[in-house]
Amino acid sequence: QVQLVESGGGLVQAGGSLRLSCAASQSIFSFNTMGWYRQAPGKPRELVATLSSGGSTNYPDSVKGRFTISRDNTKNMLYLQMNSLKPEDTAVYYCNAVSILYNYWGQGTQVTVST
Numbered sequence: 001q002v003q004l005v006e007s008g009g010g011l012v013q014a015g016g017s018l019r020l021s022c023a024a025s026q027s028i029f030s031f032n033t034m035g036w037y038r039q040a041p042g043k044p045r046e047l048v049a050t051l052s053s054g055g056s057t058n059y060p061d062s063v064k065g066r067f068t069i070s071r072d073n074t075k076n077m078l079y080l081q082m083n084s085l086k087p088e089d090t091a092v093y094y095c096n097a098v099s100i101l102y103n104y105w106g107q108g109t110q111v112t113v114s115t
Contacts, residue, residue, distance in 0.1 A: 022078040022095030038091035084091030
């Protein structure tokens with residue numbers, strides 16, 4: 001069973017930055033795609049960023065130019081650099097990994113952006 005563990009969330013003022021990390025319990029080479037999603041209270045979970053095994057990235061317009069997804073294959077880590085944070089970025093952020101057979105999720109890390 002693959003485990004994904006997020007860290008790096010917290011409270012930050014608007015305009016600030018945070019870097020989220022996701023540690024995978026196995027080699028991330030086995031995943032077709034990894035990504036970050038978020039869920040704010042009362043709202044559905046939404047895509048934040050994805051990174052394919054081939055290196056292609058995808059961001060929604062709401063975070064494009066502010067967030068950057070990256071990975072370190074040697075450490076089995078996925079990252080999300082978040083800059084110019086806005087109050088509407090407040091949510092629980094989840095790490096996701098997709099293999100041929102399964103879709104894995106972490107437990108989430110809270111990000112709160114104050115005005």
